[in-house]
Amino acid sequence: MKKYLLSIFTLFLPLITFAQEAEKGLDERINDWFMPIADGWEHLVLTTVPLGSYNIPFVVILLVLGATFFTVYFKFPSFTKFALAINTVRGKYDEIEGGHAAGDPEMAIDGDIPDTIRDESKEGEVSHFQALATAVSGTVGLGNIAGVAVAIALGGPGATFWMIVCGLIGMSTKFVECTLGVKYRDVGEDGTVYGGPMYYLSKGLKERGFAGIGKVLAALFAILCIGASFGGGNAFQSNQATVQISSMLGLEGGSMGFVIGIILAVLVGIVIIGGIKRIASITEKIVPFMAGIYVLAAIVIIIANFSDIGTAFGLIFNGAFTPMAGLGGLVGVLIVGFQRAAFSNEAGAGSAAIAHSAVKTNYPASEGVVALLEPFIDTVVICTMTALVIIFFNIDGGNMQSVFQYGAAGDSASSVLLNADGSSIGGVDLTSMAFDSVIPGFSYILTIAIVLFAFSTMISWSYYGLQSWKYLFGKGKTADTVYKVLFLIFIVIGAAATLDAVIKFSDAMILALVFPNMIGLFFLFPKVREEMANYVSAIREKMIN
Template sequence: MNKLNDILSLIDGYIGGSQWFVFLLLGTGIFFTIYLKFPQFRYLKHSIRIVRGKFDKEGDKGDTSHFQALTTALSGTVGTGNIAGVALAIHLGGPAALFWMLVTAALGMTTKFVEVTLSHKYRETAADGSIAGGPMYYMKNRLNLKWLAVIFAIATILSSFGTGNLPQINSISNSLFETFGINHMLTGGVLAVLLGFVIIGGIKRIASVTSRLVPIMALIYFVGAIAVIIYNYENIVPSLVSIFGDVFTGSAAAGGFLGGSIAFAFNRGVNRGLFSNEAGQGSAPIAHAAARAHEPVSEGLVALLEPFIDTIIICTITGLVLLSSGVWTEKMENTFQETDMVVLDGTYSEGNKEDVQQLHNYLVGKADLPLFTGTLNVTNGIIENQPTVLHARSVAEEIKVWMNDQPYTGKIEFDEGNIASGQGVTLTGKSLMHSAPLTTVAFTRSWFGDYGKYIVSIGLLMFAFSTAISWSYYGDRAVTYLWGSNKVIYYHIIYVIGFFLASFTDTTIIWTLSGITIALMTIPNLFGILSLAKEMKREVKSFWQEYANRFPDEKLPKG
């Protein structure tokens, strides 16, 4: 598993985790924001009116309403990115990472507006009578780049697993195990059956389910989060200061957190921001293509709301929960995942400033430290002459070694900082936490006490499950594009099986795979929408002319 994760991390480092990818994503958002004169601010009011049916025409072609398309797309974005992704970003880059998530969302509102408009314009009717759309259709029908459309469709299928399937059930099973002690495999089995039942019904059943789930889950999560923030009201201002104050300095070491660099906060914040709202990825246009609308820009305006709701509202609330509660710097009892652990050759103390600086440089990739290779003796679970163990990017404490749920006595072999394979031991101890378990702990720091973790578990269950439902549709449409609607059933079977298997698979590998698949979708989509910038501007102008003719008394945006 360690070797596989190392290979995936290397691949991700050249694409999704690279600086050029981040600049491409943000640069596209900046370009369209300026080119279209800040539509995310000027058109926001009209977006809400269109969702409510203001611009509808009798006879508009499509399978879903504007609201159903919005909730389906939101259910695809509001998921582990809002609960686990924010926690992971802060864990990696510190509070400043949240700032870059918000910047990504603000620019992403314009990007999503553009990609949905263009994809909706070139949608088609599939052989089974359903609406099929997405970036692959404008790539084929407008750009005449069938090879690029094929690449995007294949990437969509891969990303349906890497974004919408594997990390969602993995976070659900981890959260339910953490909260209720429910076996990972049992969680995966039950939810896999439910998933299969929903997705077989197609987009109409999916839209029906998600339009009910999204408002309910958002309300439950909001109540629990506000309770934490108000309970820790004295930390609200310091939390906001750390989000904006650390942007150009990097986050200093605090508690078990060994500090985050500016570059790390920027890269991880943008990366997790994209995972959260998917702006530019090309996924939401597939859901919006099914919406009943005669004018593509109207659906683009509906999509403009998604990053605002998903990231600017929900992710900000999650970030304030994590920061105001203080849990992001606290070491807690943990079962160590091997891919999240490394053993250093030597002893480093958090009480020594020089040691902390060395550890910080190592974690942000500025320097190397010698890794331990050799044998350690263990007596009744306690490691003798213990070197420094890093877990979850923190110095682990009170480490114990277990085998078959019993304290272990014997020897452990290490190779380049990792436990040699085939030894069957498990390490526990105190370290930082990240992803869904960290948010779960944060929600207990309010008047709800331990009951707060149930809010996260229920919210995560609904958030992540609805995301898996929506992404099955995205993969479904990609399969339809490549091989026809009669092959979709095979995709559904593999999708459900993968969903089950990921419930008990290592978290770190899944998150790394997710970063790769996101990039594989995003790059060709950004290339496509940038190529059609002039057409997008013409579409916007045409839309507002029609809007003015239908509603002559209404004040419209200038320009």
Template sequence: MEIDKIIDTAVEPISNSVAAVIFYSIPFLDSEIKLVLVWLVAAALFFTVYFGFINIRCFRHGIDVLRGKYDRDDVDGQINRFQALMTSLSGTVGLGNIAGVAVAISVGGPGAALWMAIMGIFAMSTKFIEVTLGVKYRQHGSKRHPEAISGGPMYYLRAAFDQFHKPRLGRFMAGFFALCCVGGTIGAGGLFQANQAYQQALVVSGGESGFLAERGWLFGIFMALLVGLVILGGIKWIAAVASNVVPVMAMIYIVAGLVVIGVHYEAIPDALQTIVEMALYPEAGIGALMGALLMGVQRATFSNEAGLGSSAIAHSAVKTDVPVSQGMVGMLGPFIDTVVICMITALVIVISGAYIEGSGIEGVELTSRAFAAGISWFPYVLSVTVFLFAYSTMISWSYYGLKCTTYLFGEYDIVENIYKVLYCVFIVIGSATQLSNIILFTDSMVFAMAVPNIIGLYLLAPEIKKDLQTYLKNVRMQ
């Protein structure tokens, strides 16, 4: 038996046990609802109402802040607002925007696309509070590198429980979050992304008879070198690359999608009507309605990561002394990720009619077929964007894992270097092997992050509400 299969078989019982807990589901009508999904959705709805629909009333203000309208030069931080948002987006704008949307439509029908967009709008409020807290409770933890900033749920969770005189519980929750983030980073950021990027490269290069067949390790080394060259430079290099790669890859994908939509322009009204009708009035009744709603909400939540706390780690390094202002920028992420990019994918699939031909659950192959319906060679464009999406996710998630590793073991150079080398090694492993059970385990770790993170958000919400009121008064006076 090959070594990767031996490892995968050994990990299988542990992986299944952990996934059964994290992704525990309860039956509802003809569907099942994952409790972690309920946890994330409830938070998004609560914070939207609690902050007075900040996602809508402050949307334009968030764009003004991103443009630098309120920036000052004499503030603490390592990266600018645009770089922080792009670093965050590089972790969320990934294969979920391509394959995840296809899965939602193939399972829940075209109506799932509308529910994805609606959930993306509500998720903006969750992103607002976690990014604000990330900046507010960030620290300069390294003595050798005093300019370096560390922030994220690890730090604001401790503050949340300290106010209730429960420091031990705060340390436990922060440590639990950090541990889950490190585990999730290895799988979601390293193994899975490298594996998917290799699979796409394999298809384009000729499949099983092409040059890359049985050479996953070679592709992995190439990817590891590309990632390693960036992550060695820390957040400044990661942010610099992300701020260039993310806009380019998003623009390539959006333009390609708009071309396909343009080719089928006569079908646009019918496609939009189909999406709305299937979302609100499905022919199959209430069961189909719940299926579309649950699948759309699930894929949106899994796509934008609002509630997981990961984005707060990236935004914490921003140059500002007003945490709420960066929260305004952070909440734009789910809109770009889930409303704009995911809806482009959905429209391409529905307008082309590619989903009608499918049978069962389909991912990137459905999206690829839909793009081919517009222009035959567009799947190659899709392969380029898949590669860029995977690469950008790798570099941003490497930073999340790094900050959680140094939180657990101390902000020392040797800790950082060991982590970076191991992260690159896992990229090679991910390209060369099929460790499905390890990826399932690490996926579970990613969503386990939501449990302590959202508890901290609830505890600190009154504090942020006061900060928001003060901030908005000051903005009106300017």
């Protein structure tokens, strides 16, 4: 352990020295370098196509049409398969799954996490609940806290409605991609499971006679997933954690973002370079607890504003179809809602399929139905709660916009103009202010939650990115170390850069995953229907016997 800590501090010693010598402007220099990259990726990925009088990002059209198609084709699984998903998670059908029972001690050797667990049963590595918890830890976090605030600030309360819609139809997409992730996963010589879009794109399309296209799409996805792990799974997390820490401690200017980023990088590095499984195991227990506190606090605020619930939902539904002036019209609000929801639950991006692929089962569709719970938890439940808290915060008697103007962005697409003094704040600050207005001092608890959420998400995404890196460069230790060092460097970059630059880069990288992934899903979705039929048949046979 000592040698790993020494290696980490040695790695960052020149950076720390540089931060100490720089009197001011270090964060600005990093941001000046990073901003053009973020702008370039945003313009490339969010390329628009004309639709009537609107220019709509093509990736949003692809997400909406794909999710809608899967929802109709599979007969609305978000509703019809919901009970089946709950029963599968709670282990009702474990007898037909094969391998060890869900509670078998062999599945928790030395507190292993998914990228280090061996495949004792030859049918997978983790239980359905463990796979779901791992994937949810990668999605439930700052997208729900800061991302929702940005969506409402830009699109008004109506954006909440479209986020919910995106979550509901996104459940179908998640069902498809995670079923395929299990079906086409690989098992290494040492028993470790490797899965995700890289494998179902290459192996699945080869089955369909498109081996060349499959290899290209798999490689493209792996490259983009590495970039997404640096962006939304990393830089965005460290940025918002830094903002909250700085706000709580009253730190401003200079190189504080850089220094806080160094500290975060060291803490994450202890886990992903040192491989200290116990720390990750403890974190996985703390984060659900903090998520519970966050949800409980949101419920308290909703109850405290019980008389405004009707008004809030009225603003959500009316704003979804009759947007307020300056919000860019109906399509503008829809795009904001879908884009932020896609960033939050990642349905269609394929990233969660990497975690779900490690599940211990003989029936790929069993994990597909479990995975559809993820967008429901992330977007339909938690994002909606956050949205209500912010809407309540902005209601003062008859004034529906007492604190900030909906649709009145600051000098960037990620800040909110406050009415009082014309100053602008970031997304996480707005959410923090909303909670503090009802529960004084909750911002301190929220800071802890945000740091833990960020830490957990970075750990999960380091696994996603590493799996993609392994697919491209092999499974050697040197290749692994190079990726991990790059990942840690982006923690520092994210902490030092502005939210505007980070959110542009993060959005673009995660949404870019949609292109190769959705192409594969359109080719392979009939396989999902076959697997679903097999799973349902096995359940019926068990019930008869």
